[in-house]
Amino acid sequence: MAKILIPTPLRQFTDKNDSVELAGATVAEVMAALTQKFPDLRKQLFNDEGKMRSFVNVYLNDEDIRYLQKDATAVAASDTLSIVPSIAGGSHGDGHGSH
Amino acid sequence: MATVTAPTDLSKDEILRYSRHLILPEVGMEGQKKLKNAKVLMVGAGGLGAPLGLYLAASGIGRIGIVDFDVVDFTNLQRQVIHGTKDVGKKKLDSAAESMLDINPYMQVDKFDAAITSDNAFEMMRDYDMVIDGTDNFPTRYLINDACVLLKKPNVYGSIFRFEGQSTIFAYPGGPCYRCLYPEPPPPGLVPSCAEGGVLGILPGIIGLVQATEAVKLILGAGEPLVGRLMLYDALAMRFRELKLRRNPECPVCGDNPSIHELIDYHQFCGVPNPKDVEPVTEPISGYMSETEIDAVALKQRLDRGDKFQFIDVREPHEYQIASIPGAQLIPLGEVPRRVGELDPNTEVIVHCKMGGRSAKAAEFLRQSGFKSVKNMIGGILAWSDKVDPSVPKY
Numbered sequence: 001m002a003k004i005l006i007p008t009p010l011r012q013f014t015d016k017n018d019s020v021e022l023a024g025a026t027v028a029e030v031m032a033a034l035t036q037k038f039p040d041l042r043k044q045l046f047n048d049e050g051k052m053r054s055f056v057n058v059y060l061n062d063e064d065i066r067y068l069q070k071d072a073t074a075v076a077a078s079d080t081l082s083i084v085p086s087i088a089g090g091s092h093g094d095g096h097g098s099h
Numbered sequence: 100m101a102t103v104t105a106p107t108d109l110s111k112d113e114i115l116r117y118s119r120h121l122i123l124p125e126v127g128m129e130g131q132k133k134l135k136n137a138k139v140l141m142v143g144a145g146g147l148g149a150p151l152g153l154y155l156a157a158s159g160i161g162r163i164g165i166v167d168f169d170v171v172d173f174t175n176l177q178r179q180v181i182h183g184t185k186d187v188g189k190k191k192l193d194s195a196a197e198s199m200l201d202i203n204p205y206m207q208v209d210k211f212d213a214a215i216t217s218d219n220a221f222e223m224m225r226d227y228d229m230v231i232d233g234t235d236n237f238p239t240r241y242l243i244n245d246a247c248v249l250l251k252k253p254n255v256y257g258s259i260f261r262f263e264g265q266s267t268i269f270a271y272p273g274g275p276c277y278r279c280l281y282p283e284p285p286p287p288g289l290v291p292s293c294a295e296g297g298v299l300g301i302l303p304g305i306i307g308l309v310q311a312t313e314a315v316k317l318i319l320g321a322g323e324p325l326v327g328r329l330m331l332y333d334a335l336a337m338r339f340r341e342l343k344l345r346r347n348p349e350c351p352v353c354g355d356n357p358s359i360h361e362l363i364d365y366h367q368f369c370g371v372p373n374p375k376d377v378e379p380v381t382e383p384i385s386g387y388m389s390e391t392e393i394d395a396v397a398l399k400q401r402l403d404r405g406d407k408f409q410f411i412d413v414r415e416p417h418e419y420q421i422a423s424i425p426g427a428q429l430i431p432l433g434e435v436p437r438r439v440g441e442l443d444p445n446t447e448v449i450v451h452c453k454m455g456g457r458s459a460k461a462a463e464f465l466r467q468s469g470f471k472s473v474k475n476m477i478g479g480i481l482a483w484s485d486k487v488d489p490s491v492p493k494y
Contacts, residue, residue: 008261008333009296012433018336040433055285062342084331084342086281087260089298090147090235090306 002030002075005082013040027058028071030081045083055086107135107161113205117159130319131159135205137318140164140227142215142243144195146303147233147257147310149181154311156199156206160318163199164209164227167191174494178300214374215239217362220246229317231255231310237284238365244269244277245362248353253317257310262299262334264306267325267344268313270353274326279347284369302334385486391462393449393474395482402426408447413461414480418453422491424483432457435464444470451476451483453494 001021006014014020020037024030031052035042045056052058058065059082065073075081109117109131120126120134137160141148144167155163169191171182179191186194196208211223215234220242224230229252232243240258247254247270254269256277269276309330316322329342352359366373385396393401401408402425412419412427419429430438432452442448448470452458455478462475476482484491 008263053285054283055281057280059342062340064343064345067343067345082331082340082342084265084329086237086285087258087263087265088235088237088240088284089259089296090143090145090233090257090303 001077003080004030004034005080007083007085009085009087010041010044010083013044014038024075026071027060027065027073027075027081030075031058031071057084058082059084107132109135110205113159116203116205120159125321126319130321133318133320134159134315135161138162138164138227139314139318140166140224140230141233142166142230142239143233143235144179144181144191145169145175145233145235146178146259146298147307148191148195149179150304150307151231151233151311151314152181152195152199153202154308155314156203156208158311158315159203160206160315162207162209162227164211164223165192165195166211166213166215166223167195168212168214178298178303180304215242216375217242217365220362221250224250224252227252229253229255229314231257231314233257233307233310236371238369238371240277241284241368242362242365245352245359248276249360249362255310255314255317257306259298259302259306261296262302264302264309264332264334266306266309266313266330266332267328268317271324271326273346275344275346276350276353278352279350280329280344282347282350287369287371299334302332305332305334387477388474390472391474392477394477395486398449398451398476398483399487408449409442411442411448411450411461412452412480413450413458414452418494421494422480422484424451424480424491427451432461435461439465439468442470444468447472447474449474449476452479454479454481 001023004020004022006018006020011018020034022030022033024033035045045053047053060068060073060075061080114121117131120131121128139155139160141151141163144152144165152165171186171189171191171194173187175182176184181198182191182194190212192210192212196210199208213219215223224246230243230247232240232254234240243254253271256269257264257266313325316324327344329344331340331342346353348355351357385394386400387394388397410427412423412429413432413435415431416429448465450458450461455475458479459475462473465473480491481493484493
């Protein structure tokens with residue numbers, strides 16, 4: 001079972017879990033198992049064509065899967081997958097987003 | 100990174116002030132002079148900008164530019180420690196510059212009272228050795244990235260959300276840029292803002308000071324810069340992690356065959372309206388109601404009349420505990436799809452949230468689910484506090 005680390009913005013879709021252990025031989029299989037377990041995550045991570053959204057990166061341990069074999073990257077039970085979405089907060093953040 | 104032009108001598112007072120740097124062999128007199136000759140542009144004087152401004156001023160950087168057009172308000176004080184209670188209502192630019200010059204009068208603060216845009220970014224950045232991104236929105240972050248790549252100036256990046264932060268240096272010679280990490284921004288609305296999502300007040304302190312550390316290291320040429328590595332921080336787990344970051348040879352701005360050679364329209368790129376083009380908000384007539392919207396005053400009138408409708412608050416339970424509107428049933432936005440069966444599609448629904456953003460999404464969802472009449476309450480509970488019941492606290 002590989003460990004998947006869930007970032008704060010997505011924990012509302014994983015019953016507040018910050019990590020989940022799931023089986024799967026490849027990144028695609030583990031991600032499929034994840035979205036099967038938490039269906040609300042699917043829309044957050046994949047577009048309508050079922051492709052991973054480009055503001056969500058997945059790392060196998062410390063390596064970006066885009067530079068490995070992408071979805072087909074093999075996953076071992078001892079591996080950790082991290083989902084790292086784009087975040088922008090930092091200034092006043094009062095919601096009008098102009099600065 | 101900064102090139103020492105004319106070596107500046109330190110005065111006797113400055114030597115005393117910087118003595119703990121001067122006795123560090125890695126800084127020393129040479130390093131302190133590099134700091135004094137350095138010119139750094141900070142974009143944003145908010146959560147990240149606050150610790151950045153204070154510590155960079157104290158460290159002896161000779162010239163710091165600040166870009167900000169915002170005004171200090173009470174909700175800023177939980178984290179923006181460069182501003183005090185006495186500064187509420189003042190321009191952040193003035194408040195920040197005052198704090199910095201109080202700490203260190205041996206420096207220059209340049210104030211840019213404007214939003215950074217594709218039209219002024221090059222002009223603003225030109226004189227500086229590096230840019231520190233302390234902004235809070237995607238269009239500005241992509242703009243700063245592209246401008247830094249095109250001007251070949253390092254971009255010391257930091258961003259925060261709730262309990263998590265990210266930091267790295269983009270646009271360092273040979274290193275990756277923001278577009279290499281994230282080619283595109285999330286569609287608007289998918290990621291909640293700090294105002295919706297909240298942020299632990301201490302978090303920008305940690306991330307801002309990671310940025311400050313990297314800026315000082317770049318100036319000194321000391322240590323190993325945070326290039327090609329994305330530093331992730333999780334305050335709840337109290338864990339720092341590091342992921343590998345690579346320059347993408349196909350990157351449209353910093354790749355081998357770049358297709359972007361000038362700044363573009365970043366609001367369009369991010370799919371959000373340019374604040375410049377948005378019609379100035381005119382105060383709506385009190386008691387406004389349409390097919391799809393209702394304001395606080397009209398809602399109050401209908402509640403008082405005892406009209407029959409389903410009144411739903413789509414905020415989170417912890418927000419409901421801070422303040423609520425009598426008669427509203429709490430169904431958090433994330434639970435609406437699952438709990439839609441609790442509502443009658445043939446009876447009118449009015450939805451509200453904090454400011455009207457989340458309730459607009461809930462209203463749209465209900466309409467698509469076949470609800471006949473759904474109205475979004477304009478301005479949310481904040482408008483209710485302003486226009487109907489001032490005893491309802493704002494947050």
